[in-house]
Amino acid sequence: MRIAVIGATGLVGRKMLELLCKKGFDLFGKIECFASEKSDGKKIKIGGKTFKIKALVEQNLGENYDFALFSAGSEIAKKWAQIFVDKGAYVIDNSSAFRRTGNALVVPEINFKSINSKIIANPNCSTIGASLPIFALSKLGKIKRIIISTYQSVSGAGNKGVNDLKNKINIKFNYQINNNLIPQIDVFLDNGYTFEEDKMNYELNKILNNEIKISTTCVRVPILNCHSESINIEFETKPDIKRVLKALKNQQGITVLDDISKNVYPMPIVANGKSGVFVGRIRQDISNENAINIFVCFDNLLKGASLNAIQIMEKLIENSKNNKK
């Protein structure tokens, strides 16, 4: 098993390496790390292991790979994905390069079967967190409309985002993020929504193979890691709140944290470093009997990025083993 991690010095790339080691892929296979030329020769320590970074240039590439995990932005993905596919790899890309193309956009608990080529797109972090509860709830009845307001951590903007908050500086974001919030993530579109907000709408419907009407407001908050989302889901008919709870509890990938008698609900300090999407504050909407409110929190670097990619990889490995039997 030969795995390439492209963008290994980034926050998501590093989490990918951590997860690969945790899952033993370093023991039974070879992990190669690529990044930009300025990182050539750098070393990354994960646990007791040291990974040497190579510049992503033709001569540093091996002859064949099983998987190439990309987290290096759209431009790199567009340039290098096919090269790795030609060397035999499945490419799982964390950028937006292949999300709106014919490629599958995958949350493995939801639509693994949609994979139709060797290049697979990993969804946007805030999309992944919302997708699991919405998928679980879509089984209860037709969803008419969803309204989301997000509380997104700075790690979603990578190392530079974290540095802005940690050092109380203002390099990555448009404005200071320390002791502030910024109701803009990514660029603005003509309709007044940001591209991040548009991603939630487009990507959720592509993953769910649905046409739900979704309006999102994305907000950066001064939290190092873990995205939260306040989500209002309106069904065509009145949902039974017990069935809502059951559907969420039964959904693989979701951990329900909802006991208001003990002040239990999802929060970044709970979700940080964990695999699941945490869901709580589950309640009937008092403004519309067909709607419910939920509050979601998840580690945007894990399930929102690296973990989702590696779960896709693991499921591909499992499938190929089953096919060989």
Add this chain to the structure above:
Amino acid sequence: MRIAVIGATGLVGRKMLELLCKKGFDLFGKIECFASEKSDGKKIKIGGKTFKIKALVEQNLGENYDFALFSAGSEIAKKWAQIFVDKGAYVIDNSSAFRRTGNALVVPEINFKSINSKIIANPNCSTIGASLPIFALSKLGKIKRIIISTYQSVSGAGNKGVNDLKNKINIKFNYQINNNLIPQIDVFLDNGYTFEEDKMNYELNKILNNEIKISTTCVRVPILNCHSESINIEFETKPDIKRVLKALKNQQGITVLDDISKNVYPMPIVANGKSGVFVGRIRQDISNENAINIFVCFDNLLKGASLNAIQIMEKLIENSKNNKK
């Protein structure tokens, strides 16, 4: 003019003193400061001026007052409001003691005329911020439903809330607030909403003399001062977005900050220390043609508390002058 400030050592009480001095009430009248017995004899410096705190006990009270500005919690308000009224004062109370009674709940730009007794309730901070844009928009057509998610600063929880964030401790809140968010403000009710969320629903409709269906999710975020709110407003019929913009711009108390071509929108660093309610991210909701989204930010200690109270007082003074003419 004799003014009593009750709860003068609190965050809101102190802001009241600052505003009273700024507006010259210390020059043309007497300001007396009251707090709990443990603060007796303490001094508060505002600009060049020193205010001495007296314990709130019968023998420390003067014979008559024109205004008593309370920000000392419900119990103190219930016990002392009528005593100050009996000494001739208008009482403007920042607690929840008189918000759901027969007393008027006042945002002076909206419903000053509802004042029906000498005890006047100042609304909850998050309510005041939402009330002005909703009032302005309610003139455009019948509002069917409102969905709000808040981003509330720690100063809304007073000195102790600020200390929790500043010192990275966990005394005031249920959980650490530094590098975290807490999707609970105030206690939970049987319907799964918090009392803070219930306040938004109840108080907004009382102020607007309306029966709008409102669902709110209130979240504490690690920001020292200024509350923000992501608000979705659904009308009975499709609103004209130009008229929406005009209504917001024309509303006294609102400053529209909305130029996405220049990344201009409301943020805590903009609203901090300012009088107005800032509104931006104004856009047609893509999930429902009858709805719009807005993002609101305001200084919760100023317009959300002290300033609103003092604006009520100023309007009462103006009215009494006009009546004498």
